[in-house]
Amino acid sequence: MPNSASERTTESGPVVAGQAEARIDLGAIRSNVGELVRRASGAAVMGVVKADGYGHGMVPAARAMLAGGATWLGTAFVDEALAVRAAGITAPTVAWIVPPGTPLDQAVAADIDLGISVIASIDDAAEAARRVGRPARVHLKADTGLARGGISPRDWAHAVEAAADAERAGHVRVVGVFSHFACADEPGHPSIARQLDAFQLALKTAEKGGLRPEVRHLANSAATLTLPESHYDLVRPGIAAYGLHPIPELDDGALRPAMTLSAPLMLTRSIDTGQGVSYGYRFVAEHPTRLGLVPLGYADGVPRAATNTAEVSVNGARFPIAGTVCMDQFCVDLGDQPVEAGDRVTLFGPGEQGEPTAQEWADRLGTxxxxxxxxxxxRVARRYVGG
Ligand SMILES: Cc1ncc(COP(=O)(O)O)c(C=O)c1O
Known part of the structure; x- marks a missing residue:
């Protein structure tokens, strides 16, 4: 039994009968990135492909983003960036979560840029560079108010000094200075202006300390779409590249969701009034009805909170989830509709065939x-189209 998405990847081809799948429209990713390039005020675009390309498959997503006009890639962890390189992709790639003790030799040898969130990582990068015999490319991350990762304002000058020393010694090259917004998806939030100011200050300190980064970067998807003043030299959109708008109220339809999650209906059964359905009998039939069984569960990413809450579609008609979402399956209430075993059930997709969108599921589930x-x-095969 294959156990990772990549092992279950089919590069293209028709729906495989009997198989749950996430259909990934690579053409949508390409055109979404094209749209982001147009909205980036001339800044370069880094396609963010961490977390297996937000579930879409990291390497195919990376290739589609580069084809769409991205010139950089971003991952969270070094291992993800190494997987990008192992696929033969040579675009500049930043890994920005580098916990102390992460082995860095391979990353430096593979020309992977390292995000530096703690001062000690400058030494780790420099030591790896000495062993490998080439400078480590680093991006210093300033905490401008998110208070998550990044070097805090009180340590920033010291970090700049340590990085400048390591650069003069030939062990690191400070390629970038960056930060990350807390509330870019809430236009007008007062933290946005504060973070823009704090970033400016961090850049000034870096310059005074002798650093000359090639790229200053701050904007995630929301900022790429709404805050030109945050674009600097490089923007880092993730979710928008996959066609999901970070600010649903501002969704103008220019982005197209790339993922459609579906499965074949496994069986149907008729039940009588009063019949409880699935674990805990959280759904009890109020009248005779037909149930359909969908072979996807919380182990496949269908939240258990969707119990009696979310809807799916079959042939364009909507049906509610009936009863508890289990590990591998859940039921839907088909009523008297002519839906049969083998028909394809869509959980979410672009919404163009009457199916729910991931945004609709999120709204219903409070996520x-x-x-x-x-x-x-x-366990869900990724099937790529539009490549
Ligand atoms: C540092 C950083 N930059 C950019 C992104 C992309 O964010 P989004 O998917 O909201 O565009 C992320 C995602 O969490 C991130 O952590």
Missing amino acids: IHYELVTRVGG
Whole structure:
């Protein structure tokens, strides 16, 4: 039994009968990135492909983004960036979560840029560079108010000094200075202006300290779409490249969701009034009805919270989930509609055939679409179209 999404990848071809799949429209990713390039005020675009390309498959997503006009790639972890390189992709690639003790020799040898969130990582990068015999490319991350990763303002001058020393010694090259927004998806939030100011200050300190980064970068998807003043030299959109708008109220339809999650209906059964359905009998039939069984569950990324809450579509008609979402399957209430075993059930997609969108699922479940697409599990085959 294959156990990861990449092992279950089919590069193209028709729906495989009997198989749950996440259909990934690479043409949509390409054109979404093209749209982001147009909206980036001339800044270069880094396609963010961490977390297996937000569940879409890291390498195919990376290739589609580069084809769409991205010139950089971004990952969270070094291992993800190494997987990008192992696929033969040579575009500049930044890994920005580098916990202390991460082995860095391979990353330096593979020309992977390292995000530096703690001062000690400058030494780690320099030591790896000495062993490998080439400078480590680093991007210093300033905490401008997110208070998550990044070097805090009180340590920033010291970090700049340490980086400048390591650069003079020939062990690192400070390619970038960057930061990350807390509330870019809430236009007008007062933290946005504060973070823009703090970033300016961090850049000034870096310049005074002798650093000359090639790229200053701050904008995620929301900022790429709404805050030109944050674009600097490089923007880092993730979710928008996959066609999901980070600010649903501003969705103008220019982005197209790339993922459609579906499965074949496994069986149908008729039940009588009063019949409880699935674990805990959380759905009880109020009248005779027909149920359909869908072979996807919370192990595949269908949140258990969708119990009696979310809807799916079959042949363009909507059906509610009936009863508890289990590990591998859940039921839907088909009523008297002519739906049969083998018909394809769509959980979410672009919404063009009447199916729910990931945004709609997120709204119903009180979460964000990021969580839905990134959690689609390794048992679900990715089928690529439009490549
Ligand atoms: C540092 C950094 N930059 C960019 C992104 C992309 O964010 P989004 O998917 O909202 O565009 C992320 C994602 O979390 C991130 O952590």
